Amino acid sequence: MKHKTFFWFVLPSVLAMLLFIAFPIVSVVLQSLHVSHEQVIVQVENCGPFGCTQSTKIDTQATEALRAAQPLGRWAGLSTYLDRGHLAVAEVAAEWRNAASMGEFLGRLTNLPFYNAMFFTLSYTFIVTPLTLIFGFAIAVAVNSAAKSLRGPLIFFTLLPMIVTPLVGSLILFWMVDARGIFGAALQWAAGDPNLSVKASTPLMWIMLMVYGVWHAAPFAFIVYYAGLQTVNKETLEAAVVDGASRWERIRYVVLPHLLPLTTFIALIQLMDNFRVFEPIVSFSAQAHATSLSWAIYNDLGGETRQLSSAAATSVLTIIGIAILLSPVLVRTWRDFSRK
Amino acid sequence: MNMLKTAAVVTAFAVLHGTTAMAGCGLTEGRVNIVGNEFPAIQTVAKGAEACAGDGVEVKANLTADHQKINLAGMQGNPAEYTSAIVANSSIVALINDDVIRPLDDLIAAHGADIPTKQLITIDGKVMAVAFMANAQHLVYRKDILEQIGVEPPKTYEELLAAAAMIREKGIMQNPVGGPFAAGWNLAEEFVNMYLGHGGEFFKEGTAEVSINNPQGVAALNVMKSLTELMNPDYLTHDSNATSAEWEAGNVALMNMWGSRTGVLQDNEGSEPVVYENTMVGAPMTVGGGTIPASTLWWDGWTVAKNVSDADATATFVAMKNGISPSILTDQTMGEAVWMIEGYKPAPVNAGVFSAIEMGTKPYPMLPYMGLLHTALGDNLADFLQGKESAEQALADTEAAYTAAAKEKGFLK
Numbered sequence: 001m002k003h004k005t006f007f008w009f010v011l012p013s014v015l016a017m018l019l020f021i022a023f024p025i026v027s028v029v030l031q032s033l034h035v036s037h038e039q040v041i042v043q044v045e046n047c048g049p050f051g052c053t054q055s056t057k058i059d060t061q062a063t064e065a066l067r068a069a070q071p072l073g074r075w076a077g078l079s080t081y082l083d084r085g086h087l088a089v090a091e092v093a094a095e096w097r098n099a100a101s102m103g104e105f106l107g108r109l110t111n112l113p114f115y116n117a118m119f120f121t122l123s124y125t126f127i128v129t130p131l132t133l134i135f136g137f138a139i140a141v142a143v144n145s146a147a148k149s150l151r152g153p154l155i156f157f158t159l160l161p162m163i164v165t166p167l168v169g170s171l172i173l174f175w176m177v178d179a180r181g182i183f184g185a186a187l188q189w190a191a192g193d194p195n196l197s198v199k200a201s202t203p204l205m206w207i208m209l210m211v212y213g214v215w216h217a218a219p220f221a222f223i224v225y226y227a228g229l230q231t232v233n234k235e236t237l238e239a240a241v242v243d244g245a246s247r248w249e250r251i252r253y254v255v256l257p258h259l260l261p262l263t264t265f266i267a268l269i270q271l272m273d274n275f276r277v278f279e280p281i282v283s284f285s286a287q288a289h290a291t292s293l294s295w296a297i298y299n300d301l302g303g304e305t306r307q308l309s310s311a312a313a314t315s316v317l318t319i320i321g322i323a324i325l326l327s328p329v330l331v332r333t334w335r336d337f338s339r340k
Numbered sequence: 341m342n343m344l345k346t347a348a349v350v351t352a353f354a355v356l357h358g359t360t361a362m363a364g365c366g367l368t369e370g371r372v373n374i375v376g377n378e379f380p381a382i383q384t385v386a387k388g389a390e391a392c393a394g395d396g397v398e399v400k401a402n403l404t405a406d407h408q409k410i411n412l413a414g415m416q417g418n419p420a421e422y423t424s425a426i427v428a429n430s431s432i433v434a435l436i437n438d439d440v441i442r443p444l445d446d447l448i449a450a451h452g453a454d455i456p457t458k459q460l461i462t463i464d465g466k467v468m469a470v471a472f473m474a475n476a477q478h479l480v481y482r483k484d485i486l487e488q489i490g491v492e493p494p495k496t497y498e499e500l501l502a503a504a505a506m507i508r509e510k511g512i513m514q515n516p517v518g519g520p521f522a523a524g525w526n527l528a529e530e531f532v533n534m535y536l537g538h539g540g541e542f543f544k545e546g547t548a549e550v551s552i553n554n555p556q557g558v559a560a561l562n563v564m565k566s567l568t569e570l571m572n573p574d575y576l577t578h579d580s581n582a583t584s585a586e587w588e589a590g591n592v593a594l595m596n597m598w599g600s601r602t603g604v605l606q607d608n609e610g611s612e613p614v615v616y617e618n619t620m621v622g623a624p625m626t627v628g629g630g631t632i633p634a635s636t637l638w639w640d641g642w643t644v645a646k647n648v649s650d651a652d653a654t655a656t657f658v659a660m661k662n663g664i665s666p667s668i669l670t671d672q673t674m675g676e677a678v679w680m681i682e683g684y685k686p687a688p689v690n691a692g693v694f695s696a697i698e699m700g701t702k703p704y705p706m707l708p709y710m711g712l713l714h715t716a717l718g719d720n721l722a723d724f725l726q727g728k729e730s731a732e733q734a735l736a737d738t739e740a741a742y743t744a745a746a747k748e749k750g751f752l753k
Contacts, residue, residue, distance in 0.1 A: 036750040039708065041548070044464035048429070049471050049680060050637050050703045056546075057464055058708045060439040074750070084744040091740075111729070111737060113719070179574055180589075194514065200573035202726070285577035288523035288722035299719065302409045304434045304711030309748050 025319070032080055032312035034073040037066040073309070080313040085296075087317075088112045113296060114317075120206070120290040125274040125325070128213040132270050133263060135214060136221020141251065143222070144229045155226070162219040170212050170283035177208060205289040212280045217273065221266050228262045229255070261336075268329050275322050293318045365392035365662045370655020374401040374642075375411045376426030379600050381473055381677035382640065385426065388663035392655075399659055405581075408434070415440040420645040423656040428638050429704050430711065432461070432469055435643060437708050441468060442646040447657040455661070459680050461641055463706075471641035472664040473677040475600045476701055477533060478635060478692030479622035484614065485512060485593040493620070497537075497563055497627040497634060500594055504570045507593055517570040518586050518595035521725075522579040528717035529636075533596070534560035536702050537627040537634025548709045548751040550742045553735035559628055561724055561731040568725050576722055590615045596625065596635070599693035603675045606689055621688065623695035635696055636704040640677075709751045716741040 040062035046055045067073075082089045091112055099105035109115045143154050161169060177183045177198040188196050198204040232255055240250045278294035281287060287295065293314055300311035374389060376382050386401040393399040402422070404410075408431045414422040415435065425435060435441045443466040448455060452470075461469040479500070481493050489507060494500040500517070507516040520526040535542070540556035543549060568575050572586060584601055586592050588611035597605075605611075605619045624633035642660045644653050666683040675687040678694065686694060704710075716738045724734035746752040 035748045038750040038753070041708065041751075042464070043546075045462075046464075046706055047460075047462040048703070049458050049474060049639050050697070053703070053706075055706055056708060058437050060436070064439065076748075080748060083747070084740050085748075111723075111733075113741070179572065195573050197573040199577045200575075285522060285579075287719075288576040288726065299715070302406075303715035304408055304431055305437065305709070305715070305745075305749060306412065306434075307712075307745055307748060310745065 028312045028315050031308055032316050035076040035309045036073050080309050085310050086114050086313050117291045117293050117296050121292045124277050128210050128274050129270045131214045132217040132221050135218040137225050139222040140225035140229055158222055159219045161215050166279035167283050170280045173212055174284050202289040205286050209280050209290060217270060224262055224266055228259045232258050271325050272322055275325055365658050367397045367655050367658055369396045369651050371652045372399040372656045372659045373422050374424045375407050375414055375422040376403050377407050378403040378405055381600055382426055384668055384673045385663040388668040389659040392659040392662050397655055412438060415645045418647040420647040423645045423648045423652050424642050424660055426642050428640050429706050433706055433708055434711055440646050441643040451658055452661055469641040469643045471639040471680055473640045473679050474693055475638040476635050476693045476696035477596050477598050478624040478696055480595050480597045480602055481620050481622055482593040482618050483620045484618040493622045497625050501566055504594055513593055515572045516593040517567050518583050518592035520580040520583045521575040523576045523722040524718040526579050527721055528714045531717050531721055533634045533636055534563055537630050539630055548746055550713060550739050553739055557735045558731045563627055565725055600677050603689050621692040633699050633701045635701050637701045638704055709746055712745045713742050
């Protein structure tokens with residue numbers, strides 16, 4: 001392709017990427033390096049239906065002047081990244097000095113919001129991603145071996161969890177595991193403990209969130225694998241049958257190697273998605289038991305006083321986290337590509 | 341003759357014009373868009389404002405429990421999407437901090453001279469909001485259950501705990517205590533109540549430096565923990581709506597609940613007669629031998645956005661004033677809240693809020709940095725209630741989280 005043709009060909013998507021991906025990221029990075037101006041506080045008298053009180057108020061005119069002079073706020077460098085709400089460098093160093101053992105240190109670490117969120121996010125990512133791959137593949141193989149007339153409806157029903165909006169899907173599950181819901185009540189009956197509640201126990205809540213994660217994402221893996229299964233070379237499979245390979249051996253030595261590039265693709269997408277786990281935590285009201293980086297961003301922006309710099313710093317840390325997480329897969333893909 | 345005819349036509353036109361203008365509350369143009377919390381009284385006010393729609397006046401309302409997540413962003417643009425935010429004494433602070441609501445003095449002079457002074461929220465000499473109702477949390481109890489165990493309605497949290505323990509012991513209810521203890525805003529609010537009830541101060545006098553890790557803070561947390569031991573184990577996911585549902589299902593006999601939500605509990609929808617007929621309202625309770633109730637006083641009121649045209653601001657002011665005019669008070673809406681509106685007759689359901697005012701309950705602090713502390717409390721107290729850490733540790737975590745946030749927002753150096 002001529003360079004000129006190539007240029008005009010990719011220009012629209014390059015423009016869109018600059019506009020919708022690159023510029024917002026630059027703005028988030030800039031925001032994370034600044035903090036609000038020092039607030040000019042004045043003593044005022046507030047009056048209302050319950051009488052008058054002496055109180056404080058932000059001097060909006062003075063603040064407006066500061067803002068006009070420096071619209072981005074005060075330059076803060078990396079201080080937001082290093083504060084207690086994020087990497088908590090000083091706090092971690094102090095815990096390291098004071099902790100008697102590694103276990104105690106890790107325990108104290110989860111008391112800091114960022115590490116607590118990372119602890120759950122990473123567990124979620126590394127448990128849900130492989131399970132999604134395994135379930136997706138198993139369902140694809142099962143559907144593929146079903147009678148042709150049944151496949152249409154089977155595919156439709158298998159895709160349902162992905163079609164349902166995450167917030168709604170997790171709310172449905174949330175009510176089912178309520179102490180008075182069908183699963184919750186069954187669990188209490190099975191365990192013989194009337195106080196057992198999924199929503200009150202941290203381990204059960206974690207399991208619930210992960211079950212939801214697999215339930216929601218498995219159809220995606222399934223549909224990709226199912227499409228891949230249609231392209232498996234029939235002759236190779238027949239040859240394997242003639243050679244006396246069992247069903248398991250055919251899957252292990254013919255189908256799986258053929259589907260490996262797809263597995264890399266699904267793993268990539270799922271690692272990214274799972275690292276950003278968010279909706280189930282909100283729908284399950286799970287914040288007391290599990291938090292994630294995305295939830296922390298939401299929480300910073302949802303309070304009565306919005307913490308934009310803190311949310312921006314967490315966003316940048318999320319991007320860095322995803323980059324680190326994906327690097328092995330990306331390096332591998334690059335090697336495969338250059339070998340060809 | 342001709343002249344007479346013309347005059348008649350002109351008069352008829354003028355009358356016609358006059359009546360159509362009446363449909364718009366005397367307005368001829370303007371855009372009104374209200375954002376606010378969602379409970380019956382606010383729905384009534386929004387409906388009253390919507391009555392001004394028509395004839396070039398557009399009135400819309402977006403009422404949602406997530407209002408404070410969207411109201412600031414929706415008022416920062418120019419022109420602002422929302423021309424009015426219905427706020428309370430906590431949520432107005434964020435709007436003032438970012439300077440998105442306009443002083444109402446000129447509009448009051450032109451269109452609202454009849455609004456009583458006690459309804460005007462004045463900050464630094466400028467009217468920033470018009471309050472229309474008062475609210476507070478107070479005791480709600482089941483008369484039949486308390487009679488069954490032979491106990492008077494509790495006046496203190498200690499009495500409530502004793503009564504609840506008796507209810508559980510006698511096997512009447514497994515988890516007799518309720519309350520909006522959902523991690524986040526609700527849980528923080530319960531702490532604010534309990535801490536004020538113990539006589540605590542949130543900040544060092546005149547500064548933004550937090551000081552809650554003290555004996556009052558620990559005592560407040562311990563009372564909260566005792567309460568949760570008598571609650572449905574899912575309490576950390578129960579907000580006001582879920583708590584009301586638990587009450588209507590007949591699972592709860594005692595709780596500290598918002599006055600604005602008790603009307604729904606006493607009506608015959610959503611629960612059995614034995615529940616709604618026995619749902620009674622009591623005064624807010626004191627705690628730990630204190631004299632000030634462990635509760636906070638709230639007003640709900642409306643504001644007008646700064647970044648809107650004068651025509652829209654006028655339309656908003658007039659429509660919102662219509663939303664709180666005496667005409668909105670009917671038999672049905674009367675008990676929805678403690679209205680600060682002329683013609684309001686207190687109903688028994690409102691007795692709790694009146695007791696809260698009489699007993700000298702403190703208003704929720706209207707400080708620029710209180711919202712940050714509220715968020716920090718909501719994020720850090722659940723660990724203590726779940727037994728994962730000590731009360732002192734939970735309070736220390738809260739202080740540290742607040743301090744980090746306050747430094748970022750420029751309240752602390």
